Amino acid sequence: MREWTGQFWFLPAVMTITALFLAxxxxxxxxxxxxPAGLDWVYSGGESGARSLLSAVASSAIGVAGTVFSITIAALSYAAGSMGPRLLDNFTRDRGNQAVLGTFIATFAFTLFSLRSVQGGDDRPFVPHYNVTLAMLLALACVAALVYFLAHVTRGINxxxxxNLLRDDLRRALERATDDRTEAVHPxxxxxxxxxxGEQLRSPDSGYLQLLDTEALTAAxxxxxxxxxxxxxxGxxxxxxxxxxxxxxxxxGGVLPALVLGPRRVAGQDLEFTVRQLAEVAARALSPGVNDPVTATDVIDRFGDALCRLQGRTWPSGVVYRDHQxxxxxxxxxxxxxxxxxxxMIRQYGSASPAVTLRLLDVLRIVAQGEQDATRHAELDRHATLIMEDARRETKNPGDLKDLEDRYRTLRQGIRRHGEAPGA
Known part of the structure; x- marks a missing residue:
């Protein structure tokens, strides 16, 4: 249900249906x-004025919506070249953008439905005064929505x-994927x-594994x-x-139905997909055509944030027993x-950038300072070694290389002080 309600068309469709009902x-x-007498604020014009006003509101609403969203999609497509496809996905799932589109479409549908009820002549003239009044209010709402949309999209393509949106996704994914260490059990x-x-099961189809229903598999x-x-x-x-x-x-029985395949990777159980979206932003920023190491260091900081939040949490073992079996x-x-x-990916693309390499070592050092797990220290040490091996090969300036060696030495000394990583 959440997948349906998050679609770009869902909220505009609900708003349009509501507008038609109100009309x-x-x-x-x-x-x-x-x-009733005394309602002076209600439109009091005749049939000709009502037709003109409703027609103007309808044509303006759909015209402005089409033009603005076309230009916005073009700008987003250009920006996605450096930020990755997550930008477009965020745009379509953003409730503010959906509400703006819904406002324009609902206004268009409301005015068209109201326009068909306007009747002239002497037989049975009718002017929907309530609807014409509401159409004018909807026109003002469209103007407000347009101003909000322009400001919102400008912030969104920053x-x-x-x-930060990807960082928040990563935080939530890590919280779902890990447990509090004091409560975790590892059979x-x-x-x-x-x-x-054992007896093997082969997949009759292909695709990315989007969902692994462990409860159904355990029950079977x-x-x-x-x-x-x-x-x-x-993933x-x-x-x-x-x-x-x-x-x-x-x-x-019932193994294959618990393995949901799809044409693309999705967030949820695929933790590495969320991580790779952030890593892709850094990799694009480090490409020769963009050359933006500042963005890459911002991504590295977010990864450090996520790793520090993992301190005190543990991974599930992936082993399930029932009744000691x-x-x-x-x-x-x-x-x-x-x-x-x-x-x-960041190390491979950024090995020739001392600024990126220095920040990688700094973040690993900060993470290692708060981490108490020996195996995690060993993994941090392994990545620090890989980073320095590439840096020694790619860094040409002796001063930059000295800074890197100093940072690396400080990192290794900090790990050894905990007594939980192999010596250099």
Missing amino acids: WAGIQVEERHGI MTAVI AAPPEAFWTA ATRDGVALLILVRP EYVFPNTPVAVGVPRLP LRLVYPVTTYGGLLDSMFH
């Missing part, structure tokens, strides 16, 4: 009860605004040899008294006729995999 109700009320997974004699395995291993993770592309699951001693094992994103998604 019909206004006509019915006036035909039955007329205009690079910092886009990065052990069986060795790989346990699954060698419990019902049939088997253990089930899922081989693919949300991975599933090729046809490739193994996606293994059941021991046999496969339970193994029922399901499924792949999950690890801390190391998260770091790979965050920093590999």
Whole structure:
């Protein structure tokens, strides 16, 4: 349901239907009860004036909407070249943009419906005075919506605004994907040899794994008294006729319906997709055609923010027991995999930029200072080493290289002081 209500057309459609109902109700009320005395603010003109006013409002509303949104889409398409496709997706799902479009379309539909009820002549003349009055108010609402829309879109295509939106998405995704460490339970997974004699399930179709229904899979395995291993993770592309699951001693029923495939990656269970959207912004900023290291460092700061929020939280093990019996094992994103998604692309594209490399090392140092987990320190140390290896090869200026070596040395010393990472 949320996927439907978030579509660009949903709110405008609801507003248009509401406008049509109001137009019909206004006509019915006036035909039955007329205009009470004392309502001086209600339109009091004749048939000719009503036709002209309603026609002007209808043509203006749809004309302005078409022109403004056409120009806006062109500007957004140009801006998406440097910010990524997330900008367009955010524009279509933004409730403010939907409300503006709905205001214009609802005004157009309301005035057209009202216009058809205007009748002249001597037989049965009728002018919908309530509706003409409301049409004038809707015209003023369209003007206000236009002013709001221009200011809103201008803020929306700002690079910092886009990065902050992606940061908020990443925060929510990490909160869904991790647990509070004091409450987390990590049952052990069986060795790989346990699954060698199992029955394989191959995918009959292809696409990105958008949803893995672990509750349904656990219920199916419990019902049939088997253990089930899922081989693919949300966000991975599933090729046809490739193994996606293994059941021991046999496969339970209902596995394929719990693996939802689609033509594109989506947020939700696919944590790395949210991370890669931010990393893509940094990679585009570091391309030779854009050359914007400031944006890349902004993205690195947001990644540091996310990693600091992970301190004290832990990843699910992906192992599910029911009544002390193994029922399901499924792949999950690890801390190391998260770091790979965050920093590999930025490191590769930004290795020749000392400003980017320095900020990468600074952020890793700050994250390491607050992190207490030994395995996470080892992953941070691994990425710091990769960054310095590329920097030594690409950095030409001796002064820049000295700064990088100093930052790297400080980072390694901080990790070693915790006694949780291998020495240099």
